Every structure is written in structure tokens, then in C-alpha cells.
Amino acid sequence: MGPLRAATGLSVLLLAAGVVLRQSQEPKELWGYVQVRNKAHMFWWLYYANNPTKAFTELPLILWLQGGPGASGCGFGNFEEIGPLDKEMKPRNTTWLQAASILFVDNPVGTGFSYVDDCSLFAKNLSTVVSDMMVFLGEFFTRRTEFQTIPFYIFSESYGGKMAAGISLELHEAVQKGTIKCNFMGTALGDSWISPLDSVLSWGPYLYSTSLLDDNGLAEVTAVAKEIMDAINKNQYGLATELWGKAEDVIEENTDNVNFYNIMNKEVPEMKSSEQENLHLVGLYQRLVRNMHKESLDELMNGPIRKKLKIIPDCVKWGGQSRDVFENMAEDFMKPVIDIVDQLLAASVNVTVYNGQLDLIVDTMGQEAWIRKLKWPNLDQFSKQRWKALYVSPESTETAAFHKAYENLAFFWILKAGHMVPSDQGEMALKMVRMVTQQQQ
Incomplete structure (x- = not known):
């Protein structure tokens, strides 16, 4: 394991002799690398909470995990969703830094500015993703002792939710054993890839109910969904991933290219690839990862941000290994x-599920379906709860979300949001964060 190398975004005042005199305030951001395995390097970027009335020690720490696998939290989650600045480098009014410190990590290794020196080191399954993150978190909390007692939450999106589930369970056990010192308080699974089959089986009915499929289209989508179900039932997960790409092609053909991240938008068709080795897998990568590496964000990360960070090796390009990350995880992709x-x-860890109303790729119907499959003894009591309407402010009359909770399970139905909830409904997402982290508003 390598040291947790860090750089700071604030300068310190120096005496003429070069001795540090004092730091004017707590550093607002830090970043660095952790070598999680030999020749496997994970990049992280920490922002301290920025609240006018509270010090960062009075607010929680949130680890944000992006999806893909292969999409960059330090890039997309940071500049497109919840960080202090947007990709135009303008302040974001709904940044989560108002409610928490945020730790972005580019994982699995090879994502974003993370990288491997040997192509055999890409993660191929969830257990490797989890073990790498345990190395990182162990190193982080050992070095950054100021966060050991602060409430710590893991928030996630898309495939990041699948990773968050595995990481949360391992972290809970590590805290219980005393091998990692942190105040882990729970996990939030946003539009999360917890049960791929339940998502796929709900695509047809969801699109049909929103007038985006007719009877013929519904029949075609249902047929390919059944192929995927058959493959999963036979434990043919690699085949299921390929068929999943085929299913998305069928949907695009029948819906005039509906956008999988928000059904109110339209996907602009593009050439998937001139390479013919696996068109469905290439198409999947385009939708799940490449869409998050838009040209403007790519230019920002490989230009001004790279110069600011100063520690990115010359051989590393932001997103340069992202397709390798995705393809190496293809066999694991469809596993629930x-x-x-x-x-x-069962371990009494707080679990929050939140989902955007307009998301297709991980639609709310599919999320509700896998929740009904839980063996949790309190599921019946949870299901019997009446949901409660939420508003972004006391003055607002527009319903922004619905919420239901029982014991350590909560669900947020976020209205007028697609797959990227904080991008589409920033105010409601911020309110949700405060609710999940038990902050009075």
C-alpha cells in the first residue's frame, strides 16, 4: 500500500526562511492518490463543508460513488452534480457542501484519474472493487484523523449503488472489528443498479404506461427482456450483459431514441464504434460511461483541472482507461x-433508496420490485407506511418528492428527476441529503 499523497488547494503563509507560520483557515480541498494494490492507483478529491454558520466538524462527511462502472465521480459527480463549481467553473447554488464535506473517489481503479500500470489489474468483480475501497478508506481515515468521529455516509448513483452496497457491508464489519476507525452512519442508493433484472423487466411496462411504446413495441421489448431473464437464470451473466445492450437498441428503435437517463429528453444517435468485436457491449459503454465524458467535461478535466491538481502522471489521461474498466466488469454487470x-x-445499517421519476435505465418500478423481494423482517411494516409529500421549502406548494421510512429503511420518490437526481432537482436532492444525515432544516 502506498502513502496517501495529498495536495492542498490553499496556500499557507510562510516566513522568509520557508518555515510554515500558520494556515489562515482549514484547507477547503485536498486530493491525492492511494496505491490500493501494487501498480493500482486510486485518485481521490476531498472538499471540506462550506456552511456559513457551521464548521466542517459539525457536519457529516459524504463519500460519493459514480456509476458506469468507469464513470468518474471526481469529474461528473463533482462538476455536473453536487460539487462547488459546475463545468463552466461557476458556483453551484445547490452544492452538497452546504450540508456536508464531500469525498469523491474515482473507482474502480482505471476510472477518471485513477489508473493501473498493468492491464491485468482492472477489477473484474464486486469483491475486488470492495477490497480496493477498503484499502483506500483505511488509509484515508488513518491519515485524516479529523474525520474519524464525524458522521460518515456513502451516497451513490447507478452502478455506484451496487458498489456502495458491497462497500457499506464490508465497512460496517471493519468498523465493528476496529480495523477502520470511522463513524459510519449509513448508505444512500440513488437510481442504483441493485437488481438489473428487475430494472429490465420493468422497462416495457414503464415506457408503455408513458405512451413511449405501442403494443408492438411492448411485445418486442418484453421478448428481449425474457431473453435476459433466461440468461440470468442460467447464470450466463456475460451473455445477459450483451443482451442488455441489445434490449436498449430495441427500445431506441421503438421510441424514436428515448433518452435512458430522462424519458422527457431524446437521445441523439451517434455512431457507436467502427470496431466490430461486440457492438452491443460497445453501445452499452457509450450509454453508461461515454455519455458522462462529454467533450466539454473532457476538456475541463484534461486541461485546467489537470493543471490545477499538478499530481496527475503524464501517462494518465482522465477517462483514458474507462472503457477497460467497463469491459472488465462485464461479467459482473448483471449480477444482483x-x-x-x-x-x-439485518446489521441495522441505515439504508436509503432514492429514485428519479423520469429515469428509464433504473426506473422506479424496478426499484420497487426488488424492494418487495427483501427478506428483511420489517418489510411488511415498511410497505404499510403511507408516503409523505415533500416540498423544497415551507413556502412552496409544488410537490417535489414523496418519502416513506420505517426503522432503518427509507425511500424517496423524486419527482421531475431523471437518472442524475442532483442535476435535475438540485434543491430537492439537497433537502434529501439533510434528511438522510439527520440535519434539522
């Missing part, structure tokens, strides 16, 4: 982790 959520609930 409902059992891990059950284990989290």
Missing part, C-alpha cells in the same frame, strides 16, 4: 446484490 441490502438491513 439484493442479498447484500438484506444483510445491511
